[in-house]
Amino acid sequence: MEKKHLVLIGNGMAGVRVIEEILKLTPDAFHITIFGNEPYPNYNRIQLSNVLQGKTTVDEIFLNEWEWYRENNITLYTNEAVAKINPQLKTVVSSTGRIVAYDELIIATGSSSFILPVPGADKQGVTGFRDIQDCENMMEVARTHKKAVVIGGGLLGLEAARGLIDLGMDVHVVHLMPHLMERQLDETAAIMLKEELEAQGMKFLFEKQTSVILGDDRVTGLRFSDGTEIETDLVVMAVGIKPNTQLAKEAGINVNRGIVVNDLMETNTPNVYAVGECAEHREITYGMVAPLYEQGKVLAQRILGLEVSPYEGSVTGTQLKVSDVDLYSAGEIIDDKSTKAIKVHNEFEGIYKKILIRDNRVVGIVLYGDTKDSTKLFRMLVDKEDVSGKTSASILDSGCCGGGQADMSVDSMPDTEIVCGCNGVSKGTIVEAIQTKGLTTVDQVSSCTNAGRSCGRCKGIVGEILAYTLGDSFDATKANKKTLCGCTTLSRDEVVAEIKEKGMMSTKEVMNVLGWNNEEGCSKCRPALNYYLGMLHPEEYHDERDSRLVNEKMHANIQKDGTYSVVPRMYGGVTNAEDLKKIAEVTEKYNIPLVKLTGGQRIALLGVKKEDLTNVWEDLGMPSGYAYGKTLRTVKTCVGSQFCRYGTQDTMQLGIDLEKKFERLDTPHKFKMGVSGCPRNCAEAGIKDMGIVGIDGGFELYVGGNGGTDLRAGDLLCTLKTEEDVMDMISAYIQYYRETANYLERTSTWIERVGLEHVKEVLQNAEVRKELTAKLDRSLTRYTEPWNEALKNQQIREKYYKTEEFPEVLV
């Protein structure tokens, strides 16, 4: 029989979710065609504010890669909108004139930013905040301009505003109402939010109505209805969204605010369905992800002709994705005569909680500053649980003190119910994973099912499901503990203490004695254990090369195509004619495609084939620059007093000496240094793990700086007189970091965790310093130059670097 043809208009989260559900239930039911008017595969629109805030990148928010469409034989037309639906002929016509016939048609066209109909709204520099293009526009403007205005003090507006602040802009939020997020927050919470955001640098203009957008081609400012004006280079409209219904309307499909659907997501036109933000169900259009997924599930079953429980609408909760703001709201927010409220307002700690109760049932939740009860309260609200027997404390308490008693609501929750809205993970999936894979911690559940991996709000309920599923064997402190990895229930500190106490000497022994649930560990614990063992027993421990991750195992950086980069050591960033000649010759001889200077003042040869690595090292005859390791990377230097007229110290030589002393040392994460000869700081010592700045008569030591992911300026640790003092202090500091940091914790996060004052105090004590430097010196004796070792040792070459070639086999 010929397969039926299913056409989806809209390549977004709601529509593609329906396709995923269909494929899961009956993989071969349809020929599927998808039209999307954006040039991308399906992406996670909720994460756009994180893209803008720089927490993630566009590439990382794709939910389905191109490959997925190919694997499932889906015909995908991107950058191609549907221009017309013809329900009589059962065809759609695209913007390029392509005509596709359908048996079933899903409209999932989503919504657009509502653009205020004021004069000037079409000027350059005026944008909505709805898709990747909007995001990129804003980032582009932020590169060249300074001032931004966001119109709308709701969820989307505040997330956009925070993103623009992170992009370095001066941001005003213009709001028509006297308070922020008035649909989700009451006055008290709104004021707390406003104060926090002001502290983050956001400025507000309340009760202002925009009347004109000023400027010639480009926006230059806004005028409000009261006659006042503000200058700006960018206007972001975040006053609301409107469902995209034009296409449906023109086809004669019933449209109100959205495309009207019944409980089976059917429109009034046969074989045409609508889902997501463009659909209106029982007079409600939804803009949250969870309802879209619920609708998707129902629609998939309906289209496949399976038995289906109708969609009856969703109750949704709101949270704001802005750093340092913990906020949650659901249901009603304003007290009235028929409601009774439980309120907690702790001004000192900045916590506010309000639970509205009507007829003994929770009907509204507003939480600010502490949202850990949100999942449980939301469940009570959705389930309309009778709370007449409860005290206010038992309603608000998240149940952590009750010995991990499972909440009754988990018991009554159907298996199909979505627990993690971000990733669409149901209770049934979680229970099954716990039972079949023997999971005991929330972290394990997250890594197996994705639940709790995105916004993390459902972690509380995941914990409850864990408690409920495991029954008596559930251990609450264990379940919520930050374990070393999914293979163990022990934390980093407990593992390190056990290694010390029992004198364990191999990763295998640790995993065996401490009851790992994976006999040979995983890619998280094996490298960590190898580090801890080497740090604790520098003289006795045999390093396990096979427990190191690829770069440290191969002593080269793997590139995305499986080739490697080679960075030879150049102490202090200083080279000479002989080394440069060798690098040039090697580059030619091995056809190395790219030679590049690195950020740390070194020369990198990129795209070296694995089987050429050892030959390249041999021809270079230089030591490894360790550009790949959790170790001392580079010491960046300026020329200092040897050549520079401003130089106060011979910092170039000091940099060389430091690099020679500490090279190859294993540290919890990479460790970078910079040495500048004067406070002009050409070696950027202020953003290094250890930065040294020469001054008249001495040196300043800056610590915890970071120029990468967690941009952080270093803190002044101390000022010292001689180079010898500098060496000693740095030794002690590094050793203290080695002993107390978690594996893969940079100094910038470590110093914030343990506290600068604490570290200063430890290092002030001369006895302690001596002990630390002695241990460090012992550790430094462990190492040999790895490239040379590979050249001398045939076994290493055979095992790690050799590829066996055979002629093509003819069958």
Place this chain on the structure above:
Amino acid sequence: MMGKIRGKVLVIDMPQTLTKVDVGNYQTLAHQAGKVIRLGEKEIVLFKLSTGEVKAVENKSPHPKGGTLADGLVSGSYVYCPLYDWKISLNDGKVQAPDEGQVKTYEVEVEDNRILLLI
């Protein structure tokens, strides 16, 4: 004596489909690290597990961005993709949840200390 020549076709095992190829000495194959075998254009990687079993998979990560598998960390009968840390079963090539995908696997036999790859 044909049977001992490396890289040569030894036996036609099943009608027109599988061929056994001698790809090396079992004893000297190192544990816990991937050994890349290049057969013309094709790259296959051998893993000798701690149990002594030898597994063979295509040297190509099932991650949409691609990459190789040979230098990944081996644990039990799994290898972790060195570029994106996906956990992949060496028994059936399946990527473990929450990620999805599969890498091509090959049958391996060990006879008289020789590793025979069925392709």
